[in-house]
Amino acid sequence: MRHDSTEYVKRCDRCQRYKPIPNLPAEIYHPQNSPWPFMQWAIDLVGPLPPAPAKKEMMIVVTDYFTKWIEVEALSSTKEADVEQFIWRNIICRFGYPQSLVTDNGSQLEGAEGKWVDELPGVLWAYRPTKRRSTGETPFSLAYGTEAIIPPHVTVPSRTPSR
Template sequence: MHAYLSTTSQLLQSFRAYEIKQIPRSENSHADELARLASAINDKIGRKVPVEILAQPSTVAFETCAVRYENTWMSPIYLYLTNGTLPEDKAQARKLRYRSVRYTVINDVLYKRGYTTPYLKCLMAEQGDYVRREIHNGVCGDHSGSRSLAHKVFRQGYFWPTIHQEANSLVKMCDKCQRFGNIPHIPAEPLTPIVSPWPFAQWGLDLIGPMPQGKSQVKYAVVAVDYFTKWVEVEPLATITAAKMEDFVWTHICCRFGIPYAIITDNGRQFD
């Protein structure tokens, strides 16, 4: 359509004056009836509607769209993959070589590749802003959250480095999301990390189940995880009682790793 528009603009320059007018649908009934004439004619009647086939477009000039990566985050990666151009700084050049392994160039277009994902087309900031807004609040937009919006962009086959930060800022500035979104009533509080002083000093203990019944009618499992080494101890159980918990802690923790400094549970009755 852009080629037809440019050809039309060139032809209009040869006229002294012209007027472009859109015909409303109510005044276009004769053209609609003429368009439906081919399907309305009976095949047994000898009348025919002539059809002219254009072998080539009426526009002679062909336009090529060149992809430009000047002054964008893709510039150093694209130049290195196509021409082998590296920065003068050795540290930056080494970082660029490692970073460029995740990208490839196909038909002069930069793509990001992954182990479990298809090729993702790399976009500039302006293109990414359009894609992000179209997915979030476009015709089929559902005003999803920031994390869901970023994953939807990935599923559409696009990528740029700051997609998560820009998706989060878009959701925060969206008027409809702020008006009709769920309001969290929990007061903001920083997370409290649990740090173990040394290996096998602090364990987390919890139960899993009920699960599909196995041999000896076992359908539960007690799990203990060391906070320092992330070592896991598991035992299947048929019943979950305080005696079973005591036997598990003595056999799998105390006798193997020594008496722990602390055991963290969810205050279940079996751990009393």
């Protein structure tokens, strides 16, 4: 089993491309924080995922460092033009020009099977009004200054039937 594992890793492109480099000197830790909302974003490409309609099998995810607000979109490719268009539509046109975009240059993650593209809006809705441990606040409240009204809290007044 050890021999098979070693041989597999030797042939695996991702394993070779992103493996840790031994004896690399330690670097100074640079914490990533932001003094105000939407100034600094982390960006990551995820995939390939199981193919969805329109041959979408990748997604791009950006997270604001201050509010932990996320934006995500399914993509059929991660060409430079596709990424630029996503950043223009989902960051610049909505929140203004960020001071910086941070990427980890890491390997792309593989997702589980399913219609993940259809789930993205629901995932965003679940994430944004949920408190983050790092801030103790919700991304929604940090972005808009108020909590989101979520379905269980919505009440519709009803008229009492007259007698």
